[in-house]
Amino acid sequence: MAGQYTCPICSQASCQRKRTKTRTISVSLFILRLLSLCGLFSSRTMIRLFKVKEKQRELAENASGGAPVKKQSAGELRLHKDISELNLPKSCNIQFPNGKDDLMNFEVSIRPDEGYYASGTFLFSFQVSPIYPHEAPKVKCKTKVYHPNIDLEGNVCLNILREDWKPVLNINTIIYGLYHLFTEPNYEDPLNHDAAAVLRDNPKMFESNVRRAMAGGYVGQTYFPRSM
Amino acid sequence: MADTSSQPSRSRDLDKLLLRPGNLVGATFEPGPELRDALQEDFVKVLVVGAGGLGCELLKDLALSGFRNLEVIDMDRIEVTNLNRQFLFRLEDVGKPKAEVAAKRVKERISGVNIVPHFCRIEDKDISFYSDFSIIALGLDSIEARSYINGVACSFLEYDSNDNPIEETIKPMVDGGTEGFKGHARVILPGVTPCFECTIWLFPPQVKFPLCTLAETPRTAAHCIEYAHLIKWNEVHGGVAFDPDDPKHMKWVYDEAVKRAELFGIPGVTYSLTQGVVKNIIPAIASTNAIISSACALETLKIVTGCSKTLSNYLTYNGAEGLHTKVTEFERDKDCLVCGPGVLIELDTSVTLKKFMDILEEHPKLQLSRASVTHRGKNLYMQAPPILEEMTRSNLSLPLLDLMDKVPKDVLHVNGTTVKKDEKVTCLRKLRVVFKGVDGVADMDTAGGA
Ligand SMILES: [Zn+2]
Numbered sequence: 001m002a003g004q005y006t007c008p009i010c011s012q013a014s015c016q017r018k019r020t021k022t023r024t025i026s027v028s029l030f031i032l033r034l035l036s037l038c039g040l041f042s043s044r045t046m047i048r049l050f051k052v053k054e055k056q057r058e059l060a061e062n063a064s065g066g067a068p069v070k071k072q073s074a075g076e077l078r079l080h081k082d083i084s085e086l087n088l089p090k091s092c093n094i095q096f097p098n099g100k101d102d103l104m105n106f107e108v109s110i111r112p113d114e115g116y117y118a119s120g121t122f123l124f125s126f127q128v129s130p131i132y133p134h135e136a137p138k139v140k141c142k143t144k145v146y147h148p149n150i151d152l153e154g155n156v157c158l159n160i161l162r163e164d165w166k167p168v169l170n171i172n173t174i175i176y177g178l179y180h181l182f183t184e185p186n187y188e189d190p191l192n193h194d195a196a197a198v199l200r201d202n203p204k205m206f207e208s209n210v211r212r213a214m215a216g217g218y219v220g221q222t223y224f225p226r227s228m
Numbered sequence: 229m230a231d232t233s234s235q236p237s238r239s240r241d242l243d244k245l246l247l248r249p250g251n252l253v254g255a256t257f258e259p260g261p262e263l264r265d266a267l268q269e270d271f272v273k274v275l276v277v278g279a280g281g282l283g284c285e286l287l288k289d290l291a292l293s294g295f296r297n298l299e300v301i302d303m304d305r306i307e308v309t310n311l312n313r314q315f316l317f318r319l320e321d322v323g324k325p326k327a328e329v330a331a332k333r334v335k336e337r338i339s340g341v342n343i344v345p346h347f348c349r350i351e352d353k354d355i356s357f358y359s360d361f362s363i364i365a366l367g368l369d370s371i372e373a374r375s376y377i378n379g380v381a382c383s384f385l386e387y388d389s390n391d392n393p394i395e396e397t398i399k400p401m402v403d404g405g406t407e408g409f410k411g412h413a414r415v416i417l418p419g420v421t422p423c424f425e426c427t428i429w430l431f432p433p434q435v436k437f438p439l440c441t442l443a444e445t446p447r448t449a450a451h452c453i454e455y456a457h458l459i460k461w462n463e464v465h466g467g468v469a470f471d472p473d474d475p476k477h478m479k480w481v482y483d484e485a486v487k488r489a490e491l492f493g494i495p496g497v498t499y500s501l502t503q504g505v506v507k508n509i510i511p512a513i514a515s516t517n518a519i520i521s522s523a524c525a526l527e528t529l530k531i532v533t534g535c536s537k538t539l540s541n542y543l544t545y546n547g548a549e550g551l552h553t554k555v556t557e558f559e560r561d562k563d564c565l566v567c568g569p570g571v572l573i574e575l576d577t578s579v580t581l582k583k584f585m586d587i588l589e590e591h592p593k594l595q596l597s598r599a600s601v602t603h604r605g606k607n608l609y610m611q612a613p614p615i616l617e618e619m620t621r622s623n624l625s626l627p628l629l630d631l632m633d634k635v636p637k638d639v640l641h642v643n644g645t646t647v648k649k650d651e652k653v654t655c656l657r658k659l660r661v662v663f664k665g666v667d668g669v670a671d672m673d674t675a676g677g678a
Contacts, residue, residue, distance in 0.1 A: 046532050047266050050362040052396060054271040071355070071383050072605050072641070074375060074425045077565050081643045081656045084600035086613045100607050100619040131375050134428055136436075153462040155439055162436040167429075189440040 075132035079103050082171040092175055104128045107142070108175055112182040116207055120145075120214045120228045124156075124178060126171070136165035139174065143227050146213035148187050148196035152222065156181070157191045194220065239264055242294045245535045254534030263533050268296040268340075272532060275361040276300045277350060277377055279326040281512045282367025282404050284316045285521030287334050290365070291341040293529050298334075299361070301346040301353070302327040304473065309500055313514035350376055359384055359399075363528055366403040367521065369509055371431055374403065378416070378424035382567045385418045387660065391569040393419025400531050404524040406517055407510040409548040413523035414541055415531070421541040422560045423567035430542075430558075434508055449489060449496035453505040456484035472507050481506060519545060563657075570639060570658030577663050581608055581631060582624040588642060594657065599644040603632050611644070629663055636666035 083103050086094065095107045108124045122145055127138040139161055140154040149157040158177050160169055190196030199206040209219045216226030237243065246263045253259075266272065274295055276286050279302035290298055306314070306321045306329060316333040317326070327345035335343055346353065350373060358364065358380045368374055381399040388394055401416040403424070416423055441447075442455040461470050461481065471477050482502040489497045504511060523543060530536045539555060546552040562568055571593050575584065581601065588596045601608040608623050608631050610616035623631055632638055643656040 046362070046400070046534065047263065047272065049396060050271045050532070051269075071379055072602070073379055074428075074566055076605065077602070077641050077656065080600065080602050080607070080641065081654070083613070083616070084611050084643055085654055088613065094613050094615065096616065100610070100616055101605060103607070129372065131371050131428070134371065134431070135434065149440070151443070151459070153459065155459060155462070157438065157440040157443075159438060163438050165433070165436070189438065191440055191443050193444065 073130035075128065075130040075134075076104065079128050079132055079171070085170075086172055086175075088172070088175060089179070092179060094175075104130075108178070110175075110179055110182060112179065115183040116185065116210045117145075117147075117182040117214070120182075122182070122227065126174075133167040133169070136161050136169075137171070137174065139178070144224050145227065146192070146195055146210055146219050146222075146224055147181070148185050148190050148192055148199050149181055151191040155191055157189045159189075239294060245529070246533055250536070252536050254530075254537055257534040259535075263535075264294060267294045267532065270297060271362065273297045273299065273361050274528060275358070275364045276367060277364060277373070278302055278367035278369075279314075279330040279345075280304065280310070280367065280369065281313045281514070281517040282406065282521050282524075283326070284314045284330055285517050286365055286367050286404070286524060287330055287343065288316070288338075289521050289525035290528060291334050291338045291343070293525055295528075296341055298331075298341065299344040299346060300327045300331055301348065301350060302330075303347065303349045307475070309503070313512055313517060315514070355380060355383065361399075363531060364399065364401045365524055365528055366401060367524070368403075368405070369512075371428070374405075374424050375428070377401070379566055381416070382418045382423055382425075385567060387419070387569040387572075389572065391572070393569075402524045402527045402531070404520040406512060406520050408513055409516055409546065411516045411520040411545045413520050413527065413539065413543045413545070415527050415539045416541075417531075417538075418567045419569075420560075422558045423564060425566040426561040426564045427542075427558050446488065446492050446494065449485075449494055449498075449501060450505045452488040452492070452494055452497055453481065453485040453502050455488055456481045457506050460484050460488075478503060478506065516545070516547060519547075565641065565656065565658050568658055570660045572660045572662065574662050574664055575628065577627065577629050577666060579628050580625055581628050584628045585609070585624075588644070594646065596642060596644045596646050596655065596657065599642045602641050603638070606631075628661070629666075632661070636663045637661070 080103060083094075088094065091111045091113050093109045093111075095109070096102065096105075097107060098105055104127070106126050108126065109121055110124065111121045112118050121143070123142040125140050125142055129135045129137070139156055139158075141150045141156055142154060144152060144154075156178070158174075158181060160166075160174060160177050185199060187196040187200040195206070195209070198209060213219050213224035214226070214228045217224065242264060247259050247261065249257075249259050272295065274290055274297070276283055276290070276298060277300075279287070279300050283300060283302060287298060287300055302325070304326050306317045306324055306326055308319075308322055310326075311317055311319065311322075314326070316330045321329045325345070325347035327347045331343035331345035335341055358377075364377060364381055366374060366377060368377075378401070381401050384397050384399045386394045386397040398417055398419055401418075402413070403416060404413045405411060415421060437451060437454055439458065442451055443459060446452050446455060457470065461477075461484075470481075479499075482497070482499050485497045485502055489495070500511065503509065523539070523545075527539050530538050540557050542556045542558050544554055544556065560567065571591070573587070573591070575587070579587070585599045585601070588594050588599050598611050599609070600611045607616065607620060608628075609620045629636070632640070638661060640659045640661050641656065642659060643654065645652050646655050647653075
């Protein structure tokens, strides 16, 4: 057992979590005894430090008033990098409805230049979490669209937004993924069941349904506002 | 002070740690009753974040370990399902704020302890609230909340001109977490041990089911719950955002999940599973919480008194099959954007943003071109996309000091491209900017050198 790697989280040797940058110390003592074994940081007793700090704080508060400052989450910083490196095709456009300082909420409009959806314009909202990229952004389609992989509520079935999200992916990848949904709609991952069945069984009819929906009109019982 | 050797005292066990020398004590540990008494002084103040399964245990453990000044913050109200493990709460407390009831119960049972409850979100308190505490103990179940508190604690950290952390600015954190029979306890001394962000990869990514599986081919109870939560809710409630903390919302999702499960003949949808799936929580176990909290309380005591060297730095506990526990010493990410020192840059007060960007390009440690610059949530300049470049272009000719609200010493973040091994790579860097010759800067530097 000793010396063999086991994941500190799940205790399994086979775990694929990142293994670098760690030193493991395997011990089999009773837990509380174990806690006192390993040590660092004892250059000055903290309790004396606290007393010093309390004095400093009093002085500081008397001097300034200590204006609270906004701090940036690690997610915001990473997003800042993603956004400043965006390299979008002409068919995709990004907007920041809350101005230049709120990057966590933005919109992307996609105007496909080929395929069933050519010349339509589809708006997506992005909501990015403070622990981005540990968690994928939440993306919704704001334009009502007749599409096998987007439902009428705007939910989008795109693997990298959910089960295949990885922190190395970025906003650029997602926007390309969304663009791809319009050039290659796919009936194997249906969110709009009816649209998927039509695409699979009768592509010609699918094409005319898409056209009718984009022009503003009914497909079956559902009304689609104009989106081109 | 009573003679503790002849009279059984409430602090009998604590005295064994604080009144006697030992081989495992911190380097400057000086045993004595003064140390025990100092624990009760105003300047030793511990904040417990979270008053749930871990928080209840932590409050009790810290109070019984001799701490007298505690505060607790939690935004939740007590639910019936909490009662099996959050032992400070009773049936008649359901619906009341956790922080308030927890504080009251511990004060009733342990005389002399003072606990101030805060029934609010952690984001509602400004940064000076957190700076008041000697130590922050975390009993949380969310990565977001940990990341937030970590960011706050690390924002107090300052480095001297040799990139060494200034001791007085270190805000220690003790973090506990449990998931079923597994748990962890860790000590975070920003600038000394890895911060939460240095090792965020330790948290496994959340399991997210493909939406089309939920919509078309559900196979498990969790699929049915996520269908009700992610798809059906919006279909029925349109613009109303789902609130996981609203019991009515949760009940609605549960009822819909039951219907869905019946339709597909899937067993196993329960209310507590619904809560677990929607909030991404694995059912908590009281004994795991107790073990992890005791480890955290002990570390808190060790940090404050020096009565023993601290855990270094990450303990994992697994009680699922027998008992497995070990301590891993993780290393800091030297380039961590949250706790790292960043690159120190001294500037003249007249430097414009454009000139600053030129300096970054010529700086031997950085050689950073095409910089985008952000300061405390304000984007000073963005290279892309064009719409943001346009909105920030006018800043280029303004003095950086003005753009930084005249703060003479602060942290900036920049990203751009640099050359590594003859290859262009993008990078994101933290910078400590200091303006020369502005009042206040000189004082702070002296403090740093002390
Ligand atoms: Zn860090």
